[in-house]
Amino acid sequence: MARRNGTTGCISLWSAALVLALPLLLPNLFSAAIWRSSLFSEWEAPKARHAVLLNSLLTTRFNEREPENLWEPPDSEGWEPCTQPLSEPFLPVESNGYLQVFLEGGLNQQRMGICDAVAVAKILNATLVLPHFDVNPVWQDMSSFADIFDVVHFLQSVSHDVLMITELPHGFEWATREYYATGIRATRIKNAPVQASPEWYIENVLPIMKSYGIVAIAPFSHRLAFNHLPTEIQRLRCRVNFEALKFVPAIRQLGDTLIQRLQETSQLQDDKYALETAKYLTLHLRFDKDMAAHSACDFGGGKAERLALAKYRSVVWQGRVSNAQLSSLKLRELGKCPLTPEEVGIMLAALGFGPHTRVYLASYTVYGGSARMELLHDLFPHMVDKHSLATADELRPFEGKASLLAAVDYHVSLHSNIFFSASRGNMHNNLAGHRAYLNVKKTIKPDMILLSNLFSNKSLDWPEFRNQTIEGHINRLGQIRPRQPGQSIYTYPAPDCMCKHSHPEV
């Protein structure tokens, strides 16, 4: 796990990743050029905001032992994957027509779109055309479904449930993405409501599909409800998400190589835990300028930073950021401010992770660059990422391909002993659900409200801060929580994708 450059690749990440930002927050009008030009317009190194905590933790931490169960996964309580069809799967006797979806957003948003598209095809007895990935204006990644997911495996996995084709059939060659991009088209559904019901699709999409033989739905993110769906449909979505979607070999291989290096013990004689454990924690840190600006929070970078973020907000969102109405203090109280790298470091230390912890940083770009990462780095010197773990040769095929790099991070995160995400978002949600489904994984979900209270209470000393952080997260370690109405099956796979088997008394 040797660090191949001194800064965890932060600086190279920083520039390589200019084209990355978060999918959900991104309005269409958004231009990459604006983003790039405003990115370097301010600089003032961020200072430690929690110096008192940092100082006392740095003086005590090296003598402390890690808590006993720190790396232990939570008890599965009998939950197991269960996605098999209830009855013999069947294909429609006759297809009602072709279904196309154009998926926007990043990899993790597209992933959910694929699962929902298969389900909608099933509901409509349609023939699904392999989903099309739109090019995100900021990420600029042209990668297609087949560049990321193993198409053969995918087709085989769903072959008993839905009809699928990978290319438009004869007579429908006209129905391209470009065709839909350049005019109003009768076969395009533009108004599918968020969380639409199966009945909505039958009433609104089926007739068009039947009269034209084909229909395209875009936008299609989060367009199928989670509630009141037949079990068969839910299980089909689960099978697609957790079984049918497999990354292409190149992604899995690079991911496995990184995992191997993270688990290597030989190079780490200085690491006193290495021989026993070779475990690693993945830290998903999403703290880019886009998110920093959108949150409307104050991150302690002073007036220059506040002005820069406000400017970014007005250019990119043109006053449509509702958070900006609230004071920074209020936003913090409400738990709406993403944790800074410094706060992430303090929280992990509070949970008991020592300075030898191997941390894999799954992240593209950090607002504030290496300066903002410094404190986190001081706390966790064994922090690496794909740029420092992989060789230049290994990374070359992935260069400039945000979705492929995100897939590598997904793979490494999925298989890590611990996954910790500093902010909520599609990647966090998908991984939390996927790791719950695999059922052996610790996934730490920070309590943002608690933490903001703890961080803002200047009369708390380190032992108290630590005690309250540990106590406050006892039930946020990846324990299976049955999905509540409205929640996503991809984030909370129980009970739709998982069943509880009671252990017989011995």
Ligand SMILES: *[C@@H]1O[C@H](CO)[C@@H](O)[C@H](O)[C@H]1NC(C)=O
């Ligand atoms: C789909 O096919 C099944 C079985 O053939 C049938 O029961 C169902 O009504 C069909 N649904 C639609 C929307 O065509």
Ligand SMILES: *[C@@H]1O[C@H](CO)[C@@H](O)[C@H](O)[C@H]1NC(C)=O
């Ligand atoms: C701050 O922490 C102290 C010590 O635990 C506690 O007594 C006090 O109520 C806290 N203040 C707030 C505003 O939560």
Ligand SMILES: *[C@@H]1O[C@H](CO)[C@@H](O)[C@H](O)[C@H]1NC(C)=O
């Ligand atoms: C936190 O403090 C309380 C009260 O002193 C104590 O009972 C509890 O065991 C402490 N928890 C941890 C995790 O140290």
